[in-house]
Amino acid sequence: MYFFVLLILIIGHLHTVSAVTHSLKYFYTGVSGDINFPEFTTVGLVDNVTFIYFDSNTKTAVPKTEWIKRVGPGYWVSQTKTCINLHQFFKNNIQVAKDRFNQSMSTGVHVFQWMYGCDWDDETGVIQGFDQYGYDGENFISLDLKTLSWIAPKPQAFITKNKWDSDKADNEYLKHYFTLECIEWLKKYLQYEETSQMRTVPPSVSLLQKTPSSPVTCHATGFYPSEVNILWQKDGPFQHEDVETGHTLPNGDGTFQKSVLLTVKPEEWKNNKYQCVVQVSGINKDFIKDLTESEIQTNRDTSIGHIITVVVAGLLAIGAAVIGVVNRKKKSKKASDDGSNSSNKSASNV
Incomplete structure (x- = not known):
């Protein structure tokens, strides 16, 4: 830039x-x-x-x-x-x-x-x-x-x-x-x-883990607006230790995604009730995912490949853009919403 x-x-x-x-x-x-x-x-x-x-x-x-x-x-x-x-x-x-x-x-x-x-x-x-x-x-x-x-x-x-x-x-x-x-x-x-700004879209929430001994990631994607809280609970209270929060990233479709990683031993979460709680601004509902073996997805799952693709697409989409018309001599026409015209003015050779 x-x-x-x-x-x-x-x-x-x-x-x-x-x-x-x-x-x-x-x-x-x-x-x-x-x-x-x-x-x-x-x-x-x-x-x-x-x-x-x-x-x-x-x-x-x-x-x-x-x-x-x-x-x-x-x-x-x-x-x-x-x-x-x-x-x-x-x-x-x-x-x-x-x-x-x-x-x-x-x-x-x-x-x-x-x-x-x-x-x-x-x-x-x-x-x-x-x-x-x-x-x-x-x-x-x-x-x-x-x-x-x-x-x-x-x-x-x-x-x-x-x-x-x-x-x-x-x-x-x-x-x-x-x-x-x-x-x-x-x-x-x-x-x-x-x-x-009045529009809201609920998130899709997944629990991801590379190996049985790896940290567990709570990944929320597809939500709108971008204001979101992702929290881990242990037997009710929210847990702030051993938690790493990622950045909110844009998806290619205008929605957003975010991940929060929890470092916890397998015997610890198997013997206690761990939950990931996702709260999106403007939506009066918590989206909760229980940390259980059946809910965890690994890199071997095809769904993970999709999520990785979305993440990469979101990263590549960061940047920003718009267009003009090539001939400055072209007369301005009435702008319309169908793409036949735009808010750009025309360009000219120096």
Whole structure:
């Protein structure tokens, strides 16, 4: 995530977000050179929480929150196709930037980035838009939304500035996007999020053990929301010694999983009543699994393989993403929930 940090540092001075301000932001990063990082990644955030992600290795746009799935199934097909096209678009812009900076023969790592979005103060109604491009960790060109003109801090960006300043129609489109369309999508996403927060999904609870002498793991998965307590009981009271609590991890379907490990000798739990108790926020019911030989699953069970797959999928899903359109000249159409359009604005060659 090094390059995202660079971009955030670059644009951090442009705007601040107060306690009542909501935001919709998109980060795009193209990379060239020998580096262990995807050539192209896109990340979308609502209130600084990632809701969609794409990279050129997986070639698939994926949801990072449960509520974004409400936009409709066609959304993901559309977003994936757009991101694949944007990958080539960013490769072209990196080459243009390298030519401008006399780096055509350079074999080192170069980074081209794009960040844009909008802020909305739900108390005052004040809105802001921001649109900025960076190259190799420095600001390349940015939009002054008040004057509808482009600011080029480096002479290598003057060609781009002159080209974009002269396109009055496109700059009017940007004004429309940042003051109306982006804000409308932000409000829509906030409504989806609010509705989703009222949703609850009960967990599936399993007791896992590698060998008869290994610690016993209580694994809960498939629950929503993410707030969960997993506790071990011994003959009634909760036991806190010899208990190791893992992190709550996301599953690929928007739900969550968590494990709590209990170190206990076989003769100890066989001669006492041990129970795993799972409590999920918003669900007024405890999910209890008795520690008995019949309830324990081992690595030889096919169900364990499924659980491991879910865990790996959850780990791989951590990250974050979103999409734009390749041709900036394309006129904005009315956004819809079927995936035929999105909250992204269009892109342009530098």
